[in-house]
Structures are given as C-alpha cells and as structure tokens.
C-alpha cells in the first residue's frame with residue numbers, strides 16, 4: 593500500500609487546519625494511501641516530520657498551512673535521495689507557492705485539486721544550508737518586513753508588506769551590496785535585493801512574471817534607489833509586472849548568486865520568514881521536487 597503523510601499546522605491562517613485534515617485524509621484513503629497525520633506544535637516540527645517521511649520511503653506528503661509551514665516541510669527533503677511527492681493546502685495569508693502553481697487559495701477547492709493526476713517538477717533554491725521555495729530578500733527594506741505583525745498580515749495580506757515597506761522608506765538607507773552571479777558581478781548601494789524562483793512574491797503575482805517554477809533560474813532584482821520620487825512608479829511597476837524594466841531596477845537571472853556587504857549585519861527574509869544574515873550563497877536545484885498541481889482546463 594502507498595504511504596502518505598499529512599503535515600498540518602493548527603496555528604496557520606485562522607486556525608482552521610483541523611477541519612481540513614479529515615477531508616484530505618478521506619481523499620488520500622480513497623486513493624489507497626495509508627495515511628499518517630502529524631500536527632506541528634512549533635518551529636522545526638514540519639521539517640522533522642518530512643525528514644522522517646523521506647527516510648521511511650513515504651510516497652506523498654501534504655502540507656496544510658501557510659508558506660512558513662511549506663518552507664519548513666521542504667527543508668525536511670534537504671540532501672534526501674528519496675523525496676516524496678508534495679501536495680499543498682494553502683492556509684496562510686500570502687501563499688506564494690500555491691499562487692505560483694495555480695493551486696486554489698480556497699482550501700476546500702485546493703483539497704479537491706489533490707485528486708489531480710497532474711504532477712509538476714518544481715525548482716527549489718538553496719540559501720547557505722537551507723532550502724527555499726519562493727524568495728530571498730536582503731537589504732534594509734527586507735528587514736522592515738520583519739516588523740509586519742501577523743494581525744496586520746491577516747487583515748491586509750500582501751498590502752501589509754507594501755504598506756510597511758513604504759512606511760519605512762525614509763528610515764531605510766541603501767546598503768552596500770556586492771552580488772556575484774554566474775561569473776559576473778554587481779556592486780553598489782541598494783535598499784533591496786530580491787532573488788525569486790516563482791512569479792509570486794509577497795502575494796504580488798506579477799512581481800516576476802517571467803519566472804517559471806521549473807526554469808532552473810534565480811530571477812534577481814536589485815533596486816538601486818528608492819525615494820519619494822520613484823516610489824509610485826516602482827509600486828505600479830510591481831503591480832503591473834514590469835518591475836524589471838524600471839529605470840531604477842537592475843534585473844538578471846543566474847544559477848548561483850553570492851551576496852555580501854561591507855555594511856554592518858544585514859538580515860535576509862526567506863519565504864517570508866527571517867533568514868540568515870549576509871553573506872549568503874544561493875543556488876537553484878532545478879526541478880528538485882514533484883508537486884501535485886490542478887488538472888489543466
């Protein structure tokens with residue numbers, strides 16, 4: 593019999609994971625899976641559960657929670673030869689990974705979509721010694737995002753990030769960055785460096801429209817300056833999928849990127865959670881995991 597593990601975060605979203613677990617279990621059992629259910633109690637649990645799923649040769653892991661739960665789940669697959677297929681029921685406020693894969697943001701619909709026979713091989717990224725699914729952000733603006741409270745996120749979704757970013761604009765001086773990528777380099781001052789694997793970042797589905805989930809590339813944006821004069825045009829470029837063409841933005845793609853700074857400690861934001869401080873080394877792991885995606889219409 594095939595084995596499946598459900599990893600569910602009871603605190604995600606509006607604490608509604610519990611009610612969805614049995615619906616997922618029912619679908620998996622109807623597909624002849626033997627199902628193990630694991631609820632997370634705190635940081636690291638989803639990683640440990642997924643690691644044991646890899647080591648036990650489990651066929652399928654379903655992550656029920658937000659992008660944070662998904663991030664922890666995929667980290668259980670690090671350095672594992674056997675990586676179970678992944679299914680996602682998004683319960684967070686942003687849900688970038690689900691957005692990028694056209695998985696419904698309505699949990700009940702996303703659960704129905706788990707019946708799909710369609711599988712997509714998806715890139716993952718590696719930052720230092722962690723995996724990531726969506727995005728790494730570094731710089732003073734990325735640090736400002738740490739201060740978005742979860743109440744604000746629940747209320748305002750991705751606009752909470754934008755609001756916080758704009759609010760802190762005047763207090764976030766650009767920092768010196770040296771970015772080396774695939775034999776080239778960028779050096780200068782920047783308030784924000786973004787390395788995206790998918791089109792959706794912070795809920796903005798058009799941040800990086802050209803980033804396909806399986807293209808084997810890291811899509812990098814360096815904002816050269818952000819000030820009262822260009823904030824509005826940067827904001828509209830972001831909303832309309834044109835950020836890479838903005839005059840104050842440098843854009844490139846790469847398979848490996850190193851970022852360091854001569855400035856004091858600069859923290860990163862990885863998949864919406866606090867990440868390591870600079871220096872960082874980012875690599876893409878092309879088509880590293882198999883994800884259940886909705887049947888194409």
Ligand SMILES: Nc1ncnc2c1ncn2[C@@H]1O[C@H](COP(=O)(O)OP(=O)(O)OP(=O)(O)O)[C@@H](O)[C@H]1O
Pocket residue numbers: 601602603604605606632633634635636657658659660661662683684685686687742745746864
């Ligand atoms: N039982 C639990 N109680 C409280 N926190 C938990 C529990 N289990 C896991 N966590 C923590 O929840 C965080 C992940 O939450 P996740 O991002 O999935 O949901 P969310 O916060 O609702 O989503 P979003 O970030 O999109 O708003 C991780 O930091 C993890 O350590």
